[in-house]
Amino acid sequence: DNTVATPVGARLFDQGVDIIVHSLTKFIGGHGTSIGGIVIDSGNFDWSSQPDRFKILVGPDPSYHGVVWADALGPAAYIGRVRTVLLRNTGAALSPFNSFLFLQGVETLPLRMERHNSNAKAVAEHLAANDDVAWVYYPGLDSSPYKEVADKVLTGGYGALVTFGLKGGLDAGKSFIEGLELFSHLANIGDAKSLAIHPASTTHSQLNEEELASAGVTQETVRLSVGIENIEDILGDIDQALAKSRAAAAA
Template sequence: MRNETLAIHGGYEVDPTTKAVAVPIYQTVAYAFDSAEHGAALFNLEVEGNRYSRISNPTCDVLERRIALLEGGVGALSVSSGQAALHYSVLNVARNGNNIVSVPQLYGTTHTLFAHVLPQLGINVRFAESDHPAAMEKLVDDNTRAFFCESVGNPAGNVCDLEALAKVAHKHGIPLIVDNTVATPILLRPFDYGADVVIHSLTKFLGGHGTTMGGIVVDSGKFPWLEHSDRFPMFSEPDASYHGLVYTDHFGPSAYIARCRTVYQRTMGSVLSPLSAFLLLQGIETVALRIDRHVENGRRVAEFLRDDDRVEWVNYVGFEDNRYHALAGKYLGGRACSLMTFGVRGGYKAAAKFYDALKLIKRLVNLGDAKSLACHPASTTHRQMSADEQRGAGVTLEMIRLSIGIEHADDITADLDQALAAAK
């Protein structure tokens, strides 16, 4: 099935007991065992089934199966937020004394986790000078455990060369972890280009309505953990915290995602509620339709801004003179995402006046909503970064980030027009 169909049907069959067509909300904490022997078998991972909703839940399971199918992976783990997904994806491969190498163009809270939180756990994050594979390779050493990038940077709008990054990472025996939140699997499936792990903030385009927090980690099932057991012994050596389980022996290609669930979600508890999973599934059913409208509206808005002399610059990969235009053609099928940035002529003060004058477009820090949204990154999402760090992430003082929604394009540009007039 194509992604448009998987988004509606993937991971769920009609409920055998009730014949429910919609995914039921299994609002339960625990599940009964048939016997003491059955309970032991479940906890030994000898049989499939549910034990406790901190570890698995039937509603969340459908969400996980659906996203895994959309991305082309072998399995997925849903968690309470995109940040939790990011955290678990790194902890699953790196330990005290290890490092990961990251592109500099990152969402602000991702940078905070990498620059200030993970180092306190003994995991160093090395930021490359650019998103070029050669810049990443310079920072690899014997303790490097992963490459990290955003497929489409937020808010920089850069498109990473995933195929080239994956080749460099695999050359050194390490996985490539990709945040695919902005592109979604409708525009890009990183596993098709060699990525090993994909994460999403489900809160954004996949949920699509600004109502529900959620995150997910997806495993390609293709990275050879056993072959690189010197770097990743946690997958091929007995786990003392789980009765000596060896993940590569027991789970095979799904070793990464199984360990993510068994070690991190089971013990650290970043759990997605069944109701949240249900609401996210509703959003996913229409994601392909919404992305089509997002993309078309984004193009209309970008062209409007480019042609307006009250605008200093527009960063939109759909334009041929954008440095990432060719990569957008390769990885996004030529369809630029609806996330873009621009500078109001007149600098920061004019940008602030523009921002305050918006009426239809909402002022907030989310993205991927059905509604059009605007953000001033330097004072919000990237506020905790130094001026140099902001520039490295592609953030300037006058920058406005737009996430173009699915309203009528003329109404969006009309609001931009009146706000630009107020700024001037």
């Protein structure tokens, strides 16, 4: 899944990957206007080489007149079945207008990702230096345990997602989100505009402490999808929201 890195950030076929998926709704579309996804096959994998693992591709497919996809299409067996059986069964076909919007988004993807990457790194560094922040997760930080891997895989930048925790816990996280003015409070990621969410009080609010922990979410967790606005505006909004959160905790 190369949704977050995008083709700009990670050239996965060059790294040996055979199948890549993207949520087009995120960075490729870039504006939160359409829902869509894409599956990309490198066309280089020999599906017949591992018949025990890929039985549906190397044996007769009863759902499609008994065709043996590997015999009929060779390396294109997987993507051929996706285009026929999966598309037929799910109806997952983009509308022409949504396709147009995604194509419009692709045109500016490299420029947007350049700004996403630089802004997100600046935000991560800014948060890491703030006394109200308990921790920051961003692969571009020198303190990240994933920095070495990120340097190898994310050849085009570290991405736009920054996750951090506030020392005040659940209430601090909620107050921070409510205090934001530039950031939009949305569960999506990848828009040109900056987005923020506090999972424990929204998307994961139905989970108890144990379930939150198993999902990798803590009470203080805040996720930012850093947009392409002016970095001073972004940092200013974060700082004033942190101040509001601090004041609410002291009240």
